[in-house]
Amino acid sequence: MTKQRLVILGGGESGVGTALLGKEKGFQVFVSDKGTIKKTYKNVLIHNEIEWEEGQHSEDKILNADIVMKSPGIPDKVTLIQLLIAADIPVISEIEFASKYTEANIIGITGSNGKTTTATLTHHLLKQDLSVGLAGNIGDSFAKQILEHDYSNYVLEISSFQLDGVIDFKPNIAVITNVTPDHLDRYNYQFENYVASKFRIAMNQTKDDYLIYDADDEVITNWLKANPVQSKLLPFSLIKPIENGAYLDKENIKITIDNNQIIMPTANLALEGKHNIKNAMAASTVAHLLKIRKQTIRESLENFQGVEHRLEHVLKINKVQYINDSKATNVNATYFALESMDAPTVWIVGGEDKGNDYKELFQFVNEKVKAIICLGVDNEKLMHNFGNMVDVIIETQYMSEAVKIAYKIAETGDNVLLSPACASFDLFENYEDRGRQFKDAVRNL
Known part of the structure; x- marks a missing residue:
């Protein structure tokens, strides 16, 4: 009996894990990643003799699948996924x-x-x-x-x-x-x-x-x-x-x-x-x-100690509390962050906007935020929404600069909050990278 062919799109954590389980369960496994596969994952695939490719999706090796597991990062609307769906090949998640x-x-x-x-x-x-x-x-x-x-x-x-x-x-x-x-x-x-x-x-x-x-x-x-x-x-x-x-x-x-x-x-x-x-x-x-x-x-x-990059108290410097909430990649998450601030706050915000509506933040910005630092490639929408609400609103594209500006503005008893309300991909690898850069910049003050 021929083995069922399992094709995995994306050679990250879920992709490589699925490849290992698939091989163990008797599938013929092929992993394809349009980007570069991390060295650690590549080594696992090589060690387990699982066929893989990077930098491309070879359609001839993918469209003959019996089943396809795709990384959650790949949208359904890309052509390759549409071709698989048209061919009635099940496209499923690792879960x-x-x-x-x-x-x-x-x-x-x-x-x-x-x-x-x-x-x-x-x-x-x-x-x-x-x-x-x-x-x-x-x-x-x-x-x-x-x-x-x-x-x-x-x-x-x-x-x-x-x-x-x-x-x-x-x-x-x-x-x-x-x-x-x-x-x-x-x-x-x-x-x-x-x-x-x-x-x-x-x-x-x-x-x-x-x-x-x-x-x-x-x-x-x-x-x-x-x-x-x-x-x-x-x-x-x-x-x-x-x-x-x-x-x-x-x-x-x-x-x-x-x-x-x-x-x-x-x-x-x-x-x-x-x-x-x-x-x-x-x-x-x-x-x-x-x-x-x-x-x-x-x-x-x-x-319970909480999750890194989620309202994480980093350091207190000159009686100013620095808080890393880099995981706040949407408006609602930032709503919770601002709601929980109990002192005047210098707010670092911005990144890749996913169609945000900032209205629900207005009450907190009026009540609690004394200055806004916009950290994104395009900050026009933030300037338009919040420009009239605070005395100080500044743009930068560097985390280290954002933290230095916050340090100058903040006074005894204030908070400095990184809660971007946006995705991180315009200036950072991911929200973890953004949060770590914030923490490093605070420690270097």
Whole structure:
């Protein structure tokens, strides 16, 4: 019997992980990357005798695939993907491919914001008592972990791009943190297409599965009314009591599942800000569902250190706090950052705009921001939106210069916040590179 041909587009973490799992499962594997494959990944492919190419996509080697796994970074509208779809060759994501080879209990977490923090926090709450891997859009490839560890549980952070490539994938527990306009450039600027993408996380769920979601998010609640799902609903809310799910009652999080209630004080949560109470609610609901002890949940919430590049306190210099929120690649993430500022703030913003509407930030900019530093190739939209709101608005294309300017402007008790509200690709490799450059520049002051 001839082997099925698995073609992988993109030789990054998910691509190479899928290649290893595919080879182990008896596929004939070919990896193709239009860019350059990192040396570490190349070595893995060579060592495992997996055929690969870089700098091109050879159509003759790709269009004869039985199945194609594409990197989430490749849009559906590129010609090669359109040719594959026209030829009825399934184009799937790593999540879809890998999930077929594990019997594990899967917790899938998506949302426009908060998914990395919620996934990392959920993993942190579960790992004391359970065998659990953390994968998806974060950490080591899901496929590779199935091959090497096959944990009994996985927490997967899943982007809308990864969900676009699922067919049968079904998490036992799905979490939707929130849905706000993001990546609209990939969804024909139709917000409803993007919302539909996020809800693919629940499309295969049955009545034995759970959907945990933010009941204060109108986009989510309206979508659920119009498009009911099969799963058991466990909403969470900061503003109203919830019978089955989680809510904030004064200073306590109350979580009820099948009449079994636990209460968590929020006073000692390691993470600050209202949005982090929501992240804590979502993660604790998963933990309570999986019968983690109340004491373990409480201790884990109190000692969780947070995620790099997400409201990360870098240093205090001359009584000015420097905060790295480089992971804020959309307006809503920056909304949470500005909302949690409790002092006059010098705000570093800008980058590659994905069709942003800055209106929701106006109240915070008027209240809290004393100066704005625009760090992007094209800052015209920022100047137009915020020019009249602050006394000082300055443009630069260098992180080191942005931080030096902030240092000159900031006074005792102020914050300097990098929260770009935009993608990083105009001046940086990625948001991590942007965040690291910010931290280096602060340390060099």
